[in-house]
Amino acid sequence: MNPLKIIPLLIALVSPFIPMSALAAGKHALLIGIQDYSQTGFRSLKGPANDLKLMAGVLRERFGFQDDDFMIIKDDRATHTGIENAFNALIKRVNPGDFVYIYYSGHGSRTADLNGDEPSGLDQTWVSYGARTTDEAHQDNYDVLDDEIGTWLAALYAKTKKVVFVSDSCHSATVSLGPAVPTRAVKADKRPHLLGKRTYTRPTTQRGIRVGAARDDESSIEEQMSAVQDDEYSTEFQKQSDQYYGLFTWYWAQSLQQAQAGNTWNDVFKQTYAQVTAYKGLDKQADMPQPQMEGERQLVWYGDFTPLPQRIPVYYQFETQVKLLVGSLAGVTEGSVYRLYKPQHLGTLPRLTIIKVTPFASYAKPEPETRFKTGDLVIEESHKYDFAPIKVYLAADFPDGKDKPLLQAIRAAFQPRPDKTLSFPAYKLTDDPYKADLQLYILRPKRENGQLIRAQADDTLPKSFSNQPPQLWVLTPAQRLLNEKLQMSFDKPENNHEEGIKLLRENLNKLARIREFKQLQSSGSRALADAVQAVAVQVLILTPDSACQTGANCMLLPDSSLGWHRKKGPYHLQDIDGRVNKGDLLAFTLHNKSKQDYYCYVISLRANGAIYTIFPDPDENMESARLNAGKTKVLMEEVVLPMEEVGEDIIKVITSTSPIQVSLLEQRPFDVRGQRLNPLERLLLNAMYGWREGVSIENDEWATEQVIVDVK
Template structure:
């Protein structure tokens, strides 16, 4: 089941708690669990690609002198230094030359000149070029006049000369986020390689009287350009970064050289300066976020959206392990990580310093998780003092805390052609010399009558499944055919088409088996994530089915997507979803309603598909940390945002619905599908998933009134 990739979302220039519910869409895993820790070794290879050549363009805007005699706005001390810092970084790290820069400072940065600079940039840029845009100055807000902002406010840049007179000219008005959206859209039409950074904030109320804050009061006048229609950003492309959330302050601060810089620009530039081959924009942002929040607490939380996994130094997207930032070093030298049990961190798991270019990564410092709270975890470093704020770590081994899943290993030719393969697989299940296990959460057993999974070596003839008898569960094997290892239910039914693993290369076969079984264990762990019994979910989730039709009139109940019309029908509550049966190619979309009078909640919808993949339906991978927030008494119609599930695979699906008072990195819960021959689950896979690998409802969890869970499911048929 795939999520809708098309999403229409206007860009907000300033990028500006937990309850879990689980919706099962038939494909589950349940047994009583005990605290029996097992450990998995992570072996994925993440090799960076070489950088790609492209033209380079930078537009740097710094407004420091706001001519307070005319405007009454306090001037700033850091924007000019920010621009010099960014310019030097781009020259030294990205190879920019003098001719690549367009710089507007103070009285050069009028509304008209900023617009002209963008238009010239659009004309100059060629496909594949790299564009960097950086603004340092005041931000503000004004009334939204064209109805594209749910908050009723447009965010703005306070350009030079704005609000200096009563003249009805755009130079007397701020630059609207709508305008910047349209300018960026024109750039994205020519290249995806656009990085947009705004070191400003938009709420002057958060720090009244503090003249180092980059925000001024709202402009109460109707904006002269506010009612115009603007081209919106139809896709999340490039990188867009803001120094703070809408209700926070972006400030500047004096540094060791005696100069003032924007706190965000200072850390952002330094982290870009230190970027290594293979680093992504996500890595740079996480380091910057950790350093700023360490310095300012939660008073300034940067935001980012876009193609996070793009390499900073070129080369496009690469497979990346999910990383966690070091947020703090405690007085007793423990390392604090910005992820907890809700994001899948478990006590006993081992994390290692992330450095993709290191020649021997296993020699890098590591830490072992000693305490995993809901949102934060703590680890014992080895050696002590080896981590600093802003470092990134990646999971090296995962500790499971449930009763091991029993597995039998069988073959059709145990004393002949399969003997050496059986020995290799049995050896792989043994604990390594470093006390890690390739197959955590599993234990081999010789009793097929008391097992949760069966691994069976078969040799089908030329890929044809010839059965001795019509009702035989498994096909015949032929000694001269290549071996396959099938992952079966206790009743010898194939668990999934992509769990027929080729074993003509034993080493590769063992690796595939390890990866796939560990994914099954991960699914069990995530499905077993439950809050305390009786915890009410403060955000209601309703599902809606969209069915393909020949034609319908676009509107609240009709969507035109990928050249097809879909009609919206029926509303289903969370428990009612369990009774649904969908057909292939239907779409399931959702409405979120925060019933709480006072508390805002972050909402996450995860999908566990029949192929073993786990991904976030909402928010999208490229979204900002704040995007999944549903304010108190507010509703989010994901249908209107074109977010949902397209039913493609036959079988049972699982949705996990998480509501939280605090944001989480949902990417830490995601995983790819089972490897080898992507396919759908056998119709009888429920015999295993409903029995052996489905997290038990109501399993013991830490009491926490910030979150709750529930679990339901539905079936997808042809």
């Protein structure tokens, strides 16, 4: 797979978002703009010159760039050779740890892939100045290939990881078909590219993130509708009578100016994308574009990798209703409450409540007297689950003695907050242990020679001693420990249990989310049944066997460190239950048997509380989920799923005509944080055995199937 795709509006972000004060190292900006295409058969653009000025201004104001930090080439200096020379000069001047910003504004296109590195059979290109103007066999008569750009970036990555690559051009398609407005896209060059057969150096690491939107249109329209010209190709953003900008570049620059501590590059892109799509009304088109995200999406201002809450951009507010471009397939539910995301704000922030959900969008009612604007980020404050509350019984060995303060603190955490939201929205305390689905038990165990002391050898729980610190154990209704690691130690002062209760809340809510996602299913139409049948999922079971090195069923995996395995299968997805053991690897193959392209997602709900995307790689752009009609994808070349624990694992397959923001579905395993707390690490799904209620959403645009695998 080509590690660099110059998809439309591609942002290849290979750096933490670094503010001016953090940039002690050198700074380098290469800005390329081509506005004059008059010597070619292509329409000249009106915005690139202003785009360069706009981006240079942002780099000066927000990143502290000085005049000597810039290399700016435009029009007749931006020939193929001129761009190559500029990259080479940039590579020479960059030192380890420097910060690099690369920006391109101009036409984009495609040409036939001659070296076989593109699954689509097409290379993406920048249309350099003077390209395609003569019959001369010179590189200046040909576009700049994405392969070349990848080679130049690889040389930069070898020196620094702080590289930001932005390309405001267009030349890629989505699954959905429809009319396009190719204002910064030109027809593919049908000539064999002069440099197309070369072997190029490719980046060997997926650093940072790359995000964009895959569409056959360009990011520039007019701000004032009265200024729109009749020519469908002349849709530049007119800020003043004689000033045009690329629409994406304009809003990208505004988002950079407004970014604050705690924002990620992904936040900046989401805000930009929401503003662009709202302006163009793309939600009204059947071929609505979707955000594209690749790489480490959570990189924040100071290079911090601290997990942040999932943030969703507001699409628009119309009168008393707010629209979000995420729906049930991203985990949004009716009744859930979201609030404005401002990490540095200490006061009360505006909130909205979800009132309607479709698979790909949701609608919310904001609080009275509050307004949200396009691009605002919101985070979920309280989730509404579509199932009856899970009953929890809380007990202790010293309920009227030393354990009383902790019992009271936990009970209080299950009560509604002053604003009526819940810390544990999926759970309800019960006083009847026989009606409980889960038990939380406070013990004060003691070890002797490394072993827990029990009153009787066959007791399920250890004996408690009043002089020992309390532990919270998570148990089945039969008082069996769900996992040996599910023992939380509260060694802070007796009356300060905030950290432990917070961690309990996070992990129990993760368990509830797994249950909710497990129940998500499609229903109701022949189209859905056809979608399920359209994509066949087959599974190979690979069992470690160092003695199996010859024969048809013996194989050494592409990652040789995994060693030799004996393969069984292939099996249909629904046929693997009962065949899987701890230590096995699962390898998947997807085959689209239909005549329609689909987006496919293979998702694992793990016994450790995690939700992982097996396919596609969540660090790649959303187009990577597309499986073209009649095509087969062997995932073993990219990923295998290890069955690491005994218990219940769930594999869910979603088939859709539109891409989904799969990152909103993912969640980390039950947390292991801090040295004072031994938290819920592996809350097994045993507590969910027998829970088989279903939640159905009637829609002809997506379908799902799943298999529950008991790992032995």
